[in-house]
Amino acid sequence: MDTNRLRQFCVIADTGSMTKAAELLCITHSGLSKSMKLLQEELGFSLLRPAGRGLALTEDGVRIYQNAKQFLALEEQLFSATPRVQQKSVRIGTVEVFLLAQCRRLKQSQLDNYNFTLLDLNPGQIEQLIADRQLDYGVTYAPYPMDGVEITEIGKYQLGCYCLKGCFKGMDISDIPFAVPAQGISNNPLGIKERDGWLESVTPRNRKYSVNLLSTGLELVRQGLCAIFIPKFVARNYPDLVELAIPKVQQAKQRAFLIKHKDHPQDSLFKMLKKTITSIVQD
Numbered sequence: 001m002d003t004n005r006l007r008q009f010c011v012i013a014d015t016g017s018m019t020k021a022a023e024l025l026c027i028t029h030s031g032l033s034k035s036m037k038l039l040q041e042e043l044g045f046s047l048l049r050p051a052g053r054g055l056a057l058t059e060d061g062v063r064i065y066q067n068a069k070q071f072l073a074l075e076e077q078l079f080s081a082t083p084r085v086q087q088k089s090v091r092i093g094t095v096e097v098f099l100l101a102q103c104r105r106l107k108q109s110q111l112d113n114y115n116f117t118l119l120d121l122n123p124g125q126i127e128q129l130i131a132d133r134q135l136d137y138g139v140t141y142a143p144y145p146m147d148g149v150e151i152t153e154i155g156k157y158q159l160g161c162y163c164l165k166g167c168f169k170g171m172d173i174s175d176i177p178f179a180v181p182a183q184g185i186s187n188n189p190l191g192i193k194e195r196d197g198w199l200e201s202v203t204p205r206n207r208k209y210s211v212n213l214l215s216t217g218l219e220l221v222r223q224g225l226c227a228i229f230i231p232k233f234v235a236r237n238y239p240d241l242v243e244l245a246i247p248k249v250q251q252a253k254q255r256a257f258l259i260k261h262k263d264h265p266q267d268s269l270f271k272m273l274k275k276t277i278t279s280i281v282q283d
Contacts, residue, residue: 003071003072003075005035005036005038005039006039006068006071006072007068007072008021008025008027008032008035008036008039009036009039009047009064009065009068010065010068010069010072011024011025012032012036012048012055013057013061013065016051016054016055016056017053017054017055018032018033018036018055036048043060043064045058045060046058046060046061047060047061047064047065048061049061088113088114088115089114089115089116089117090114090115090116090117090136090137090269091116091117091119091134091135091136091137092116092117092118092119092135092136092137092138092139092273093119093121093125093126093129093130093135093137093138093139094118094119094120094121094126094138094139094140095120095121095122095123095126095139095140095141095142095195096120096213096214097141097214097230097231097234098139098140098256098277098280099118099120100215100234100237101233101234101280102118102139102276102277102280103118104237105276105279105280106276114269119135121138122185123140123141123142123143123144123185123188123192124142124144124185124186124188126138126139126140126259127140127143127144127145127146127149127151127259128146130148130149130259130260130261131146131147131148131149131261133261136260136261136264137258137259137260137270137273138258138259138260139256139257139258139259139273139277140256140257140259141190141192141197141254141255141256141257142185142188142190142192143188143189143190143257143259144188144189145189148261148262148263149259149260149261149262150259150260150261150262150264151257151258151259152257152258152259152260152274153255153256153257154256154257154258154274154277154278154281155255155256155277155278155281155282156253156254156255156256156281157231157232157233157253157254157256157280157281157282158231158232158251158253158254159196159197159229159230159231159232159250159251159253159254160229160230160231160232160235160243160244160246161173161227161228161229161243161244161245161246161250162221162227162228162229162230162235162238162241162242162243162244163176163221163224163226163227163228163241163242163244164221164222164223164224164240164241164242165240165241165242166224167224167227168227168244173203173205173244173245173246173247174203174204174205174206175206176205176206176226176227176244177206177208177209177225177226177227178205178206178207178208178209178226178227178228178229179208179209179210179211179216179217179218179220179221179225179226179227179228180194180196180198180205180207180209180210180211180217180229181194181195181196181210181211181212182210182211182212183195183212190255196228196229196230197229197254198229198250199249199250202247202249202250203246203247203249203250208225208226209225209226214230214234218230218238221241222238222240222241227244229246229250231254231281233280233281256277256280256281258270258273258274258277
């Protein structure tokens with residue numbers, strides 16, 4: 001059956017006139033009349049009957065009109081539907097100092113079509129999971145060269161010592177209580193031993209609080225209990241913190257690296273992530 005005839009029939013039913021329907025449909029009266037004759041022959045019963053100077057629906061016509069309206073509405077929905085955007089997945093492993101900063105920048109990264117898995121992982125663990133293809137990308141400051149892994153340096157960032165405003169005034173850095181990472185880092189090519197980058201062998205600290213989460217350490221600092229050594233791009237998100245003077249030897253910049261599998265191309269997603277991390281460390 002030509003569904004266009006059903007549409008024409010509905011216009012006739014709505015207007016109650018073959019002449020008015022023909023005008024609305026931009027076809028001749030005779031052409032519309034012929035189309036309705038074919039439709040009624042296909043159905044095997046009459047749909048229209050004379051009513052004064054116009055037309056009315058037969059009992060069968062009322063039933064067909066109601067069903068035709070529903071059918072045509074569904075047809076319109078079917079052919080006007082826009083295709084769903086296919087959601088892609090990306091798995092990123094990163095050391096904690098970059099994790100929150102990445103989350104803050106995702107809205108600006110034009111990555112709405114991706115589903116994200118964001119994991120806080122240790123240096124070395126990130127590279128192994130990428131080599132095993134369980135991660136797509138990694139971000140770290142202590143890269144571990146590994147077969148199948150490609151490491152790209154994407155920038156340097158400055159670290160600083162911070163505490164709550166008004167705390168520890170006039171105290172020597174060695175006497176100030178610190179929140180420090182509870183675990184160090186095993187042997188890595190850059191020789192980084194402390195997770196926060198502090199050279200403990202050069203300037204010993206008062207390691208008052210050992211924590212395994214940066215967020216825990218920051219909360220202790222904001223309670224005025226201690227100081228913390230963190231990237232300046234992290235500290236900028238906490239206006240209640242002030243920077244303390246530290247020995248010059250502790251002022252060296254740390255490097256940031258983006259990691260992927262060597263077989264994974266440097267595609268648009270890689271470039272977008274590189275741009276995002278670069279903007280974080282240069283902030």
